[in-house]
Amino acid sequence: MEETEEKHLVPEVTDSSRDESKSYRTILHLLIKMINKSRWKILGVLAIFLVMVWYTISREESFYFPMQDDKMTCPLGEVERKAAQLIANYTRERPLFLQLKDYFWVKTPSPYELPYGTKGTEDILLRVLAVTSYSLPESIQSLKCRRCAVVGNGHRLRNSSMGETINKYDVVIRLNNAPVHGYERDVGSKTTMRLFYPESAHFNPQRENNPSTLLVLVPFKAMDFQWMETILNDKKRVRKGFWKQPPLIWDANPDHVRILNPYFMEITAAKLLNLPMKQLRRIKQKPTTGLVAITLALHFCDLVHIAGFGYPDSANKKQTIHYYEQITLKSMAASEHNVSHEALAIKKMLELGLVKNLTYF
Incomplete structure (x- = not known):
């Protein structure tokens, strides 16, 4: 079985x-x-x-071009040579900042009004220059090689972990009221210069800058000089004439305040954005502080790297444009800035190797 x-x-x-x-x-x-x-x-x-x-x-x-180390070879003369390919009649002879003892508009009267010249604002400007300074710190002047990082305010810096890299540069240029405190891991903590205008001034410059930071006013209008004069001389504050109320109290050391030479705004507009300078009153477009900062760096740095530049695609209405606040590209619609036009200018500089990008563009 x-x-x-x-x-x-x-x-x-x-x-x-x-x-x-x-x-x-x-x-x-x-x-x-x-x-x-x-x-x-x-x-x-x-x-x-x-x-x-x-x-x-x-x-x-x-x-993506990370800093290698402090002994990186300095490409002396390279920025000047490549800038001359992009900027006609390029020169480093112009002073970075306006100075009381050397009236450049007397030697060559400025043909433009602000923000491209000083025509019509000389009187109030002289009062501002009387209480500010113009020189570069000796620590920068004495450098054999000036390696500069221009840090934009773009959203792409968020979670980038670029802070340590940015801090390695000899000169770090920041813009407007972009914060450092609380964002050190992504944007670093070093600030050599901060370019701003009254509406973009941080109410407490000591919080977001180093003790030796140069606070560089980028004047767009005569009221900007008047704001600076009333602040530094503790006069009655001006409340009208601004598109946004600037700080009424701005605790800054006058010795650290500089007035940017409008020449760099002119060069940015005429040479990088190709704006018709003879028809300025008809043209509403003005360069951003960021593009002016890059132009400034091209005129006194031996190495220029940028980070945090570029806006999201215009079709992406919800993408924030800054690493530190929740405003979108829609907020730029009413501004006098053409971000697409500026993007093309920066891309051209990248293609020439005139500047290099630490993030992406």
Whole structure:
């Protein structure tokens, strides 16, 4: 009885195995047949994937230039040579900041009003220059190589971990009221210069800057000089004439305040953005503080790297534009800045190797 049952069981196992094997072969055959029919589609998808990987890698390699170390070779003369290719009649002879003892508008009267010149504002400007300074700190003047980082306020700095890299530069230029406190990991803590105008001045400059930071006023209008004069001389504050109320109390050391030479605004507008300077009253577009800061760096640095520049795609209405606040590109609509135009100017500088990008653009 047991022998009969054993003989009966063997063929059942064998038949089952054969059925399973046959099923596997059938499934495999169908898979091969499907692959043969759609192999061009698969190859196409694979090709697209490989192109995307290549593009991503090449993009990162093209636009990410971390500092190597403090002994990095200084490319003396390279910025001047490449800037001359982009800026006609390029010169480093112009002073960075306006100074009381050297009235450049007397030697060559300024043909433009603010923000491209000083025409019509000389009187109030002289009163401001009487209580401010104009020189670069000796620690910067004595450098054999000035390695500069211009730090924009773009959203791409958020979670970038670029702080340590930014702090390694000899000169770090920041913009407007962009905070450092609480964002050190991404933007660093060193600030050599901060360019601003009254509406963008941080109410407490000591909080977001180093004790030796130069606070550089970028004048757009005569009221900007008047604001500075009333603040530094503790006169009655001016409340009208601004698109946004500037600080009424601004505790800054006058010895650390500088007035940017409007020449750099003129060069930015005329040479980088190609604005028609003879028709300025018809042209509402004005350069951003960020692009002016890059122009300034081109005129006194031996190495210029930028970080945090570039705006999100215009179709992306919800993407924030700054690393520190939740405002979107929509807020730029009423401004006098053409961000697309400026993006092209920066891309041209990147292509020439005149500046290099620490983030991406």
